[in-house]
Amino acid sequence: MKPNLNNIILTGILLLCSHVMNAQFLAASDTSENSVRKYKSIISSNKEIVGFIEYSLAQKGLPKHLRNLALIESHFNRNITSGAGAVGVWQFMTSHANQYGLTQQNRNDLYKSTKTAVISLTKLYKKYNNWITVVAAYNCGEGNIAKAMTAANSSQYHIFYKFLPEETINHVKKYLNACYATGELQSVLSNYNSSRMNTVFFVNGGSGKNNEQLAETDINAGFNLHVIADELDLDLNRLLTWNPGISEDLQNKGEGTLYLPKDIMPDFLLKKNKILSRSVKETYTPNTKQ
Template sequence: MKAGFKIILTAMITVSLSQQLTAQFLSASDTSESSVRKYQNIIKANKDIVEFIEYSMVEKGLPKHLRNLALIESNFNRNITSSAGAVGVWQFMTAHANQYGLTEQQRTDLYRSTKTAAVSLSDLYRKYHNWVTVVAAYNCGEGNIAKAMRNAGSTQYHVFSKYLPAETINHVKKYLNVCFATGELSAVLNDYNNSRMRKVFLEGSGSGKSVSSLTEAEINAGFNLKIIADELKVDFSQLMDWNPELEQQLQEDGEGILFLPVDLMPDFLLKKNKILARSVKESSVNQGK
């Protein structure tokens, strides 16, 4: 067995076992009809706010499911103040707001606070590479995350989370419950598992490469991955490094999660219709041969 193949096989086995372990810790804890209906009703009742938040996230190259963070933080209430002094839809504390140039008064400004939240969340994702850890860090701060990681000797949330405050653990559980209600739980968990898969492959290969800051978009089997690479002007092999399971997902499920660096995602979203049209046309040509 060649050394390179052995490394990849070992990495795949490690990730598979790790995913099974993760599933025991990361899943929706409340999938009841009443829970699903409650969250869906909150989103429907705040349609305008939700659409603005989703637009702002996508504009920054971030996933729409981050609107669920605003939901669990404030139920989209821009005038709410917590007992700890967090204010607005995104529940900014004074220090957190000041860190990004947001004044105390602007914390209740939906436009300014959402744009600031998008920058903050992008920074956190660049650091942690998965949305589960980002949600935890947004709640308890990067210092508590670093401490928990040190105590656990691991950067994986399902390992170090036992060292986090109970409030933060519950916050993450609530986020996963809302994502279940909005049909986005699989995207969040795939992101978590894929972030660890990329880490295993890159470290196991001894390539010395660093993991890129990636964000996600849903695509269906109609998309041709080679055309995506061509339109984004990246090597196909690089695209597959970011998406090692995507071809299989598209073949088996008819849909999947495309991971791209944050700076490439806006370009993909702008060209999405063009890419799909090219993909369909090429598929038709190939079928006609």
């Protein structure tokens, strides 16, 4: 029976879109009424603090949902001190505060600590380009994020998260739950999924000529690596050097992460539909002959 080429292409595209929009566990893990009520109650009980934080964020062009970081960090309690020694609404450790000139004594000062948090969050976003990774980095530090990315060979949170401390993983879950309660979860997830098309990751760590900046995007088993290499005028072995194990991922999982140099990735994205269509044709044409 001759397969319907349009249906094959549509199925491949839907699989890819499904993967992009549902990056593994990235969703609220607790959508219960009790959870929503708890977060809303804390916000309602701290209207003045919340208002100041949201105003400070908006002044610097940051999304208001970042107020939820203070929510899960401290419940907006400026006098709280954690067991690890983090202080104030934003739970600054001394070393983190000192990076931005915030003294140890001023960590529980709402105005000074919020100003510092805004600067820190802005810096982290410029580095990671999505708020989920920013929340993780704010909790465990940039060093732990770098180690996790290297261990996973990926800069995508839903891939490298397993190499992070359990506390940080739970912290991100709490943030997503809080954003669900405030009606901002979809905005956070959309930001994450959009950033995945523009993420740059350094492979062959260290300095030197072997360093390459690779952008990454998701593909499904409908894509043929030979066709990708041909359409981008690349040597197949070079493509496989950037993507060790991708053939197995596509065959066994039906999907994988494609790495390409950041100057080549735009060409792939521009030709993506053509590459997928040609891949499907070349894969199924031999089976259509009578």
